Amino acid sequence: MTRGGRRPLRRACALAATVTGVVASVAGTSSCADLSAGYQGPAALDPPLAGPCWPLPDAVTVDVGYQVMQQYVVGDRWVLVAQWDRLSPDDFTASLTESLVDGGFTPRGAEDGWHRFEAPGYGAVAFDVTALEDATPETLVQGTFRLDLPRDAARPRTTAGCTPIQKVDPPAEGATVMGEAS
């Protein structure tokens, strides 16, 4: 391609990047670490629960479809609010429990609806589950779960762009089951 052809293409790309940037900033999304500059638009979800961006230990393999919707911070705890897909609440609880146990976590029982776990060197995690109102077995999304993690987990291990997560204020009650606020 000649130079005459490249320049407008670059301009279009620059414009597209600007638009994306504006949309991203208007969207009020923010990654926990300052990664918004690396945001590349609504690409495929980089699984936040385990992986380089929002890590549980790599050994944790989540077998359920999910989408992270929000995040909030309470004291030294970092809570992800996510939806899970397809499975009933009981099956989802069983599946996520199994994933955590297989990934090296030890169950520490349930408290106020939170299922608690702990792994040496990582710390305590917990999740709670709320079924989607009026969901039928055919509904793709079946409910919302909160994953209560050590705040240290919010430090991505990558410099690549991570999917930003909307930051919200923690709920007045029951924001976490652990940490300073509990």
Add this chain to the structure above:
Amino acid sequence: MTDTDSERVPGAASAPSSGTAADHEGSATPPSGTRWRRPLLPLIVVGTLALVNLGLRVVMAHKALPAPLAGDEVAYTTGARVLADAVRALLQGGEVPTDELQARLVGNGWFMPGMPLLIAPLFLLDPTAGDFTVRFYLGVLSTTVFLAVVAVVARTLGLRTAAVLLVVPGLIPMWALFGFSAWGDVWAGLVILATVPLLVVMWRRLDSDGAVRLRDAALLGLALVVVLYLRSSTLPLVVAVLVLLVVVVLLRTRGRALARSLAACAVAAAVVVALLAPWSAIMSRTFGERVTTTTTMSLSVAYAFGDRDELCFGPCVEGNIWTNMARYARTVGEQTGENPLEVRRQMRDYAMRDVTPSGYAAGVLDNFSRYAFSPASYDHVFRPGATRAQDPPELAPDTLNIAVTLWTYLVALGVAAVAVVAARRVRTDAQVMVIVASLLLALLMSQPFVHVSSGRYWPVFAPLLGIAIAGLLAPADLARSSTTLRRTQVALAVGWVVVVGALFLVAG
């Protein structure tokens, strides 16, 4: 003013029986070859109105040109840039940016490519064109197209109708302002207006026992598909016009004329299908299921009528709701292996699970009030951008534009409503004009039933108000009035009253 130029009806020039068009036009002037005898006053009035239109556009240019492109205008213009890049790359043997084309033209599937196609030539000429140049280009083009369509109307429907159009929508300030915009509504409205003389010409030929000409049918098909490329919400209109054409042909013709007319109808439909097919194919391949125009419907219905806190099976992420809903659907699709369009339908069903008929009707009326009764609400868009934010007077609402737009538009709407409801005994041409305007207006009123409305959309139907008004202003002519057409008009009027009444009734 009288419609005195009927003898120059292009569509009737080759009519089987001579003088037919002049008969239908109800002209008081002598038949063909008497152009020089035409009274001068109507021409002067139309000429003056055309000049006033140009003057208004110049005034409005001062307001429109400094305003940065906003919202969907940006998306359309970005699409145009990428399209121009692709054409340039193709011509120069370079690599066509297909990914960029896919991302900017198809994207979430919200938009038709009509506006990008319209703007792309500007970027071929000037790859560096900014918002000012885009608005200038569109303003000049829309003014030219409008005056050209008015000229066609003057030739086919008469100078009275042309004069009315130069006032409604011509002199509604906000409509002139929308002529500088990159939204497709005003453009689709112009092309819909262009279908009216075509339809009337077809009617004249059928009414004089002729057949629909292939050329007219092909032109109608072309106009309809252009409308569709500019505004996907006009799909009901496009389908209904084609169906109506067939119905009228079946009712009015027999024998060879029937066969020829049906063939012409087939040509019209074939033009629409053939020119829409490439886009439908691209969309369908992209989204993995059959998509005719856009993918907007499910989420637009959900957003317009559903619980907005439940659109993403709960609240969506903050920000641009349209982008976020589409992104969410894609994410859930990736996580579940389901087609994102199916996810969108589930999102709609879930958000609308508690919608009652009365809630829906109230929503439609709410949309309708913004669709048809807030013509000046987009005044704020045509103000200087953030760079001039320090200059408060320029950012203040333009009360003159708002007031003049509101009053001219509302008076026009009122008179057009009278035209639609009052079935007067006028010559058949005027009857057909009112029927066509009433029917097309009704079809364009489908949008508030499926999409959240704003003061952006009315330019799509504004020219039809002018057509209806012109029909109303036609002199009473009992001898040339058709009882069948009058009954049709009454039926349509009853339809309007029943639908609007039912909405109010159901909404409580």
